[in-house]
Structure formats: structure tokens, C-alpha cells
Amino acid sequence: MSIDDAREKFQAYLAGRGLRVTEQRLAIFKAAFAQKEHFTADVLLECARKIDDSVSRATVYRTLPLMTGSHILREVDIGSGEKFYLPAGTGNTQVAQVVCEDCDRIFEISAPFMEWYGSTVSLKLGLKPVSQRLQVSAQCIAYRSSGRCPNRRKS
Amino acid sequence: MSIDDAREKFQAYLAGRGLRVTEQRLAIFKAAFAQKEHFTADVLLECARKIDDSVSRATVYRTLPLMTGSHILREVDIGSGEKFYLPAGTGNTQVAQVVCEDCDRIFEISAPFMEWYGSTVSLKLGLKPVSQRLQVSAQCIAYRSSGRCPNRRKS
DNA sequence: CTGCCTGCAAACTCTTTGCACGAAT
DNA sequence: ATTCGTGCAAAGAGTTTGCAGGCAG
Secondary structure, eight states: OOHHHHHHHHHHHHHHTTOOOOHHHHHHHHHHHHOSSOEEHHHHHHHHHHHOTTOOHHHHHHHHHHHHHTTSEEEEOOSSSSOEEEEOOSSOOOEEEEEETTTOOEEEEEOTTHHHHHHHHHHHHTOEEEEEEEEEEEEOHHHHHHSSOTTOOOO | OOHHHHHHHHHHHHHHTTOOOOHHHHHHHHHHHHOSSOEEHHHHHHHHHHHOTTOOHHHHHHHHHHHHHTTSEEEEOOSSSSOEEEEOOSSOOEEEEEEETTTOOEEEEEOGGGHHHHHHHHHHHTOEEEEEEEEEEEEOHHHHHHSSOTTOOOO
16 A cells, blocks of 8 residues: 555545544654654654644544554554554555564564464354454564664663 | 462572562462453452452562563453453463453463464564464454443443 | 561553634535 | 634553661571
């Protein structure tokens, strides 16, 4: 999905519920699609402000659900306190996240088997699967050899 | 792993770092292993207080890392705000959690087929896999038919 | 007497919400 | 006018931490 497709999808989503395409929402949209990695709400705010410095934290948090709701963004929770977001590629719900234990950096890899895993497992319980996510915790090379990950963000 | 093994493991862990086996820690330990489902810090506190009413919230939060650190408890974050815990079975790092969308109840199923995938995927990135988790969001039968899950905890 | 352990309350982090003003239709 | 959108600041939820006193070795 190109950024233009995403934009169209987003605007259609907003229009469909009588919501407006404001400067702030647009700035947040652009900021989101300018990211090169998974990003947090905080990073998004910072980046959106470079485009339009009137953007507030509240608006970022109010816009994120609109973007995930229109399926142009995917939310990824690796259980580290803050949530991560990522532009949603072409229906790639079949993705595994490999997370470095030390730096919390997220690598995505396609996992075409996941859906089958999910259904198999859910059906055993008589539940209807809705979505599934495979998260692998791992240690990057640098962390394993030096005991410290070069991309470390925390503490 | 039996509860006695767990206790031994826990005490060894504490002893190994000059920490003491106090009444409170023991009460929290017992409370944890008396649970029948995944439990939260809050539930654990409540339950531990029935054993020793001097247990405080702070001590629960300080003891949880000791128990996960000694590998007698596993932490499960389903991205719902609060973390869940579960007595760790025999080294089952290959586990799938099926979470009901409505009531957040967690069902665990061993998923041995996941293992090869995690390794494959991590090696592609040069990372060493440590553990992996498949989380499936699903709807239970009651929720699907009545629109409301009988075990609903939230809102 | 040194150092671990505790409860209490305050602090913290990330996110959500109430409110009043401003803007679009 | 009416409805939507915004920033600000306060509120929330879950978790962590500083502190002073208590207890063990």
C-alpha cells in the first residue's frame, strides 16, 4: 500500500463518519508515514510538530485510533510499557515480531503459517480466532557479545 | 514442576543473593501457587492478604520480579494495561495464548510447532531466539452469541 | 551495628478525558 | 447554529521508588 493509497483510505474513513481532515491530523498522518521504524506516540508527536508545531499530545493520542481504525496503521504491543505503531503494509497481518531483549528494537518478518497456527489453537478451545501475533524474544549479536546493545533506548 | 520444586527453586534463588525468606514473601508465593488461572498483581495482593494481612502492594510488586527471576513464574502481557502471571510449568516457552476479546480471559495451549519457526526466523536476522509467544485474539462462544461475555471483568 | 525488608505515600509513565474556546459546515 | 476539533491541564491505571522504622544476622 502506497502512502497515497493510505491517505485516500484515511480520508475516506474520516469522511465516512463525518470527521474532518484537519491540519493537525494531516501532519500526524505525514509524520507517521515518514517513520522508518516502528514508532511510539511520543516520537510521532515530536515528528508531527516539525510539520505543524500546533499539534498537541492529546491530538496525537486521539488520532492514533483513527489511523488504526482505518487500517493504515498497525499497533504493536511488545509489553514494554509503551505501544508501537507501524504503517500497515498490504494486508500483512501474517507477521512475526522479533524483539531484541535489550534494546526493544522490533524486526518484522512474514509468517504465513501464523493464521493456521491461530485457527488450530483456537478451534481446540471452540473459540473463533480474530487475529494472531507471534512474538519472538531474542538477543542481537552485539548484545550477546558485549553485553550491551548499541541501540539501547532504556535505562 | 511441583509446588515444592518451585519453593525450593525460589528459596535457592533468594539465598543465592543474600535475600531472606520472609513471612510476606512466603505468603505471596503461596498465594501465587494457589491461583487457578492467570492472575494480576492486584488479585495476588488480595489473595496474599488472606494468608498474611500485613502484605502490602509494594511488597507484591517487589516480590514478583523475584519470582519471575527465579523462573517459577511467567509473566504474560496481553497488552491490556495490566500484566498477568502464571506459575511456570516445565520450561514451556513454546506456548500460545488465546485471549477472549471481551473478557480478557487467557487460555494457554502448548504449541510445539512454533519452535522451528522462531529459530528459523531469528537466525535469518542473526539474532538468538530466547522465547516466543503466539497470541491469538478470539471470541468465545457466549460472546459471539449474546454479545457479552459472562466472565467480563472490564468496563 | 550493618544491612535487608517492610508499609506508606508520593512519584512516575503512558494514556485518556473534561472543559472551554475556535473553526468548519 | 450546530457539530466537530483543538490545546491545556487534570485525571487515570498500573507500577515503581524514597523514606523512616523494624527486624535478622
